[in-house]
Amino acid sequence: MSGVNTFVEIAVIGSGPGGALTAALLAEAGKEVVILEKGAHLPLTSCEPFTIAEMTQKYSHGGITVAMGRPAVSYIEGGSVGGGSEVNSGLYHRTPSDIIDEWVKKFEIKNLTYEKLIPIFKKNEIDLTISYVPSGQLPKASLKLHEGAQKLGWNSIEVPRWFRYESDGCGVKQSMTETFIPRAIKAGAEVISYTKINKVSPKPGGWLLTGWKTVGLDFTPFELLANKIFVCTGATATPALLRRSGLSSLAGKNLHMHPSIKIVAKFPEKVNHVGMGVPVHQVKEFSPRYSMGCSISSPPYLSLAMMDVKGGQEIVDSHWSNMAIYYAMTTGGRGFVNPLPLFKDPLVRYKFTSSEVVDILDALVDLARCLFAAGATEIYPAVQNSRQIRSVDEMIAFRNELEADQLNLMTIHLFSSCPMGENRQNTVVNSFGALHDHDGIYINDCSIIPTALGVNPQGTVMALARRNVEHFLGEE
């Protein structure tokens, strides 16, 4: 489908958790829906999870991009049909109720409470079969973090996932290509992949979408008219699209994320094996200031994490089965997304206050404390010129030498670049995702989450998206 004379009732731009759910529920309500996605349409099984092949096929910007700042933060976003849900770990949290209360006050959000979200959470949890790892299959590296926290008397939990387990214990992650995308198609929606929308412009009776269809090195101009549009292109692309289209000067000025710092730990016993699976324990003792977890720790990921250690690759080669990667996830900082003329992707900058840098350093020391309590014999913090640390006291001395610029921060959780609410000073869309001052355009992705949550965000993205679609359908 292409050509300016083609007219659809609703175009959903972007097919991650926000866009896929939006498209499916609208199509199931009888709307004519077209989903436009810049990436490929591939099944979840098109490659092994957490591999280089997956990065090439399913990540935006070919993998990792950097938010400029001191320290800089590298970030990862999904870039195929299904968005981040295709490449993520699927760990699930509901939105914390105290965070919702803060948003309602600061951003003046109408009719939102934790209690009102409960039926919405429940519908998503049924649709995406939220489950715990079957007993006996919990990864050892993940249990190590739990053990350390328990020894210190810290709150540590096993987190459920968007996962469907069969009776034999095998399971499938419930990404969007396993759930809402097939549902949308079954209800009559069309998915147009490899189609990047660069600009949306108001026209009589609707919106003109313009962009490019790209397959390999071939670029074809793409145009479509839609009566209404839902922009669901994620935390960096959504504000860039709005700004490029001249629709909101506040878009992109309130980006938040979960800047995270990692430590590689080595234990006397084996904690890792090929295909170890997704670690599921998180330490919530210091949440929302910071929390801790275990990362995917396959040998290639360990090699990457040890790049700043002299002789790191030899250590990984000899000891990888006794090693795993852990992270401390913080909530500080604020970012800015600016589209640049002639550049494909926007410039992202991220700033920390000095107390937010102290939070990161405190988080690093507490993560080390937890790993030593779990029996780690040596750890390697993810900082430039890292070295072997053998005790908490050594870690504290090392932390006191560290400069902010040395921290290797990364994130997989970005949001808040177009916050929702009725306060026009600090919001881009109203309490239900409708763009201020324009008719027929809605945002329904992680951009509308007002601030950092302190927990994995997909549960919140999908709860807010469902709430907004139900409101939209109620008003139609």
Ligand SMILES: Cc1cc2nc3c(=O)[nH]c(=O)nc-3n(C[C@H](O)[C@H](O)[C@H](O)COP(=O)(O)OP(=O)(O)OC[C@H]3O[C@@H](n4cnc5c(N)ncnc54)[C@H](O)[C@@H]3O)c2cc1C
């Ligand atoms: C590696 C990784 C691990 C994660 N782990 C977890 C986890 O365990 N639990 C959890 O809750 N969250 C996790 N997350 C975060 C979660 O995946 C995101 O919060 C969620 O995907 C955001 O959904 P979204 O719909 O807002 O945007 P996205 O998922 O980013 O989807 C946006 C879509 O829009 C497309 N797009 C962008 N620009 C355009 C354009 N101009 N035209 C057309 N299409 C466009 C993109 O290709 C993408 O498919 C993880 C993320 C990553 C990357």
